[in-house]
Amino acid sequence: MRYEARLSGSGGQGLILIGIILAEAVGIYDGKNVVQTQSYGPEARGGASKSEVIISDETIYYPKATHLDLLLCMNQKSCDEYYLDLKKDGILIVDSSLVHQVPTNKAYQIPFTRLAKEELGKAFVANIIAIGAIAEISKIVKESSLTEAVLKRVPPWSADLNKKALKIGMEEGKKAEAFIPSKG
């Protein structure tokens, strides 16, 4: 089975980093095949940015995502642009503090950036909260693998902060489930 995830938003939100973390968690710690690619504009901040992770038990040839099983949108523009790439049963997760027009009520709406600021005082861990929620909602990665991968990729001084962010993400992911209309 080929699983395609796209993590999108704007430059500076750390989407490429969480793509790497997800790929490392699933590939190295969970032992599956992974390919991670990225695409971004020439701007250091702002502009479009996305990171894609393909997960499979088989060899992965084409490295890009086209029919998404999972889409994370950390701004309105990316949600508008990529929503139609989502499969019928694909999971849409949006940062509801930045995405105000959600195309479907079957979306997990979690205010990652607001939570990062209010709960942890650091807006920049919004991406880690998001990857925590992704793990909880999609079950594509083991919690322990994800924690290990996060800690490997972030600076040591921020380990506690990131652990807290992951935990918040997982809890919020669980809560958001209740608001999803049942499948069918």
Place this chain on the structure above:
Amino acid sequence: MAKMTYRLLQGNEAIVEGAIAAGCRFFAGYPITPATEIAEGMSVRLPMVDGTFVQMEDEIGSMGAIIGASLAGVKSMTATSGPGFSLMQENIGFACIAEVPCVVADIMRGGPSTGLPTNPAQSDIMQTRWGTHGDHPIIVLSPHSVEECFTVTVKAFNLSERYRVPVILATDEVVAHMREKVALPPRESLEIIDRLRPTVPPDWYIPFEDNSMGVPPMSAFGDGYRYHVTGLVHDVRGFPTSRPDEVDTLIRRLHRKIDKGLGYIQEGEYFLMDDAEVAIIAYSSVARSAKQAAIMAREDGKKVGVFRPITLWPFMRKDVEEILKNVRAVIIPEMNMGQYSREVKRVDQGYARIITLNRVDGQVITPDDILRKLKEVY
């Protein structure tokens, strides 16, 4: 056998590891998207192995510096993308005529000029071959995966050392920035080739004298062998000449050494080609789309295979001709307006129908793009 440990590695990072494993101990370069991670990686890795990293003022200087380092006996490389690669051309020609081994990575992005800095392209294929002027042989290799970024970089150094020729490592943004799970082969399992050095006493050394391989032994500056290096056409002692017989001898030897080595230099992958009725010829990231397309086509009962040249130059004429004779159509998808396909058309003597598929919008060619083209012939 040593235990394989898997790592999540980027194409550019694997190029760095390949270079270090091949014995590269000097890097001079100037950062440019999408090749910057090679310079970054080298600046970290080279000091660990007593190597030298220099961030230069520009790409002209970078190319000059690696030629100098190589003449001093150190395996050297630089890495760049289109705009920087253009600046390097003059000195690449110098390395060709003075027969200085070196490796230049060209990570292709959209052009011309500053172009599309962060998007992939394959539009330097002809520039890698003919970017520098004059009748010169050159070797160009193109990896399509992270693992190959490692192994092909090792091969690039080996060929460069063996034939005393600059080798261009040409791939695109997708392969360079892509991360895959890889287990790099242990150092002991790799063949590492070093340039031949003179064994005669210094007084007897004739630096550009022909031999059976067409590759004269190369002494390092400081070894005590005095000789002259110039970009001018030179005689066997390295001094400028315009004597027709000496000029002809040099230019023909430069070509002969590569022509004789074709079997060793050329490498390609045949994917599902045994019974293929239609072949896709693709390289770098597009080869991955091609493989996916071939698998999807076969699920549909269509016998499609992929030929993937790893050696882009010298052009793999023998292989391509053989393929053209055995299939009824060839599809050549490229992220340019048709550079490699022109070479395929050049050798097609009416054997097979050739269909080009060109994308120049800064996006990767998808398997679906290829399958749509396939419908025209199958």
